[in-house]
Amino acid sequence: MTERTDLMPENMAAGRPESERLRSMSTIGDMARLYGLTLRALRFYEDRGLIAPLRHGTTRFYDATARSRVETILRGKHLGFTLAQIRAMLARNASGGSAALDIAPGEMEAQILRLERKRDDLDDAITELRRTHCDMQSHPAEAGVA
Amino acid sequence: MTERTDLMPENMAAGRPESERLRSMSTIGDMARLYGLTLRALRFYEDRGLIAPLRHGTTRFYDATARSRVETILRGKHLGFTLAQIRAMLARNASGGSAALDIAPGEMEAQILRLERKRDDLDDAITELRRTHCDMQSHPAEAGVA
DNA sequence: TTGCTCCTCACGTCACGTGAGGTGGC
DNA sequence: TTGCTCCTCACGTCACGTGAGGTGGC
Numbered sequence: 001m002t003e004r005t006d007l008m009p010e011n012m013a014a015g016r017p018e019s020e021r022l023r024s025m026s027t028i029g030d031m032a033r034l035y036g037l038t039l040r041a042l043r044f045y046e047d048r049g050l051i052a053p054l055r056h057g058t059t060r061f062y063d064a065t066a067r068s069r070v071e072t073i074l075r076g077k078h079l080g081f082t083l084a085q086i087r088a089m090l091a092r093n094a095s096g097g098s099a100a101l102d103i104a105p106g107e108m109e110a111q112i113l114r115l116e117r118k119r120d121d122l123d124d125a126i127t128e129l130r131r132t133h134c135d136m137q138s139h140p141a142e143a144g145v146a
Numbered sequence: 147m148t149e150r151t152d153l154m155p156e157n158m159a160a161g162r163p164e165s166e167r168l169r170s171m172s173t174i175g176d177m178a179r180l181y182g183l184t185l186r187a188l189r190f191y192e193d194r195g196l197i198a199p200l201r202h203g204t205t206r207f208y209d210a211t212a213r214s215r216v217e218t219i220l221r222g223k224h225l226g227f228t229l230a231q232i233r234a235m236l237a238r239n240a241s242g243g244s245a246a247l248d249i250a251p252g253e254m255e256a257q258i259l260r261l262e263r264k265r266d267d268l269d270d271a272i273t274e275l276r277r278t279h280c281d282m283q284s285h286p287a288e289a290g291v292a
Numbered sequence: 293t294t295g296c297t298c299c300t301c302a303c304g305t306c307a308c309g310t311g312a313g314g315t316g317g318c
Numbered sequence: 319t320t321g322c323t324c325c326t327c328a329c330g331t332c333a334c335g336t337g338a339g340g341t342g343g344c
Binding site: 173174175185189203204205206 | 299
Binding site: 028029 | 322324
């Protein structure tokens with residue numbers, strides 16, 4: 001996040017808020033390092049309408065708003081929502097101003113049930129794998145399952 | 147699974163083992179109903195080299211071996227393995243004869259760790275969703291998440 | 293003739309990965 | 319000139335879903 005004089009108009013006085021805004025912007029590389037995302041992922045979110053970075057020529061620049069949107073996207077992903085759902089949640093909230101995930105109560109409960117079912121399936125699988133693993137320890141001859 | 151006389155050669159005597167084998171075969175529709183799979187899924191497994199049903203013209207027929215292979219595929223999927231992994235396990239076992247999943251011990255442990263990590267991620271997400279859900283119950287005004 | 297089941301392309305989905313080929317400022 | 323970062327296609331991956339358009343026996 002070095003200072004980008006190329007983004008600043010030539011006719012500037014000292015201490016102007018405009019230069020402050022430009023100075024505080026991140027490149028796509030900065031964003032990738034900051035959030036542990038790939039460039040491709042950031043461009044993909046943009047293509048799906050989740051973020052809209054500023055452009056200087058073809059180069060993308062991300063301001064504080066864009067950054068907080070990315071953070072919100074990551075939270076949505078962590079909660080197991082699809083990008084389409086996250087996009088809808090961000091859009092619904094757009095009226096509110098902040099970049100929060102506007103999750104409807106029904107959506108929330110449905111998601112909890114979905115994730116619980118997935119977790120239970122995983123628990124089953126883990127139990128079965130462990131049982132087979134132990135079987136293999138005690139009878140190393142038979143390495144097959146079912 | 148009706149009797150398929152079209153599969154039997156004309157020159158047959160009564161009680162011959164060949165007709166028994168043919169009679170015991172399933173169509174792709176039978177298989178789909180039996181295992182709760184779509185026709186597309188069964189054709190896809192074939193395309194990926196996991197099963198090789200017999201053909202009568204263009205129509206597929208599945209014998210007992212093919213059926214047990216499909217059961218093994220479903221077990222592999224339930225344990226969270228990819229089709230490529232399942233294919234390799236089935237191939238390794240091909241020498242053994244039965245259609246079992248030949249899972250290497252290291253593969254097994256790696257899979258257990260992978261699934262445990264996924265389950266822990268799910269647990270985190272569920273906890274967070276439930277907390278947000280409760281927050282929404284107590285302060286209905288703020289419907290946003292972070 | 294209608295209805296059912298079967299077939300083969302082949303594009304769409306989801307969330308990106310992975311080059312290919314090119315630009316631009318230090 | 320080299321090296322770094324940025325860009326836009328565009329095909330590949332995974333496990334299928336979903337028509338489109340056609341065949342074949344009761």
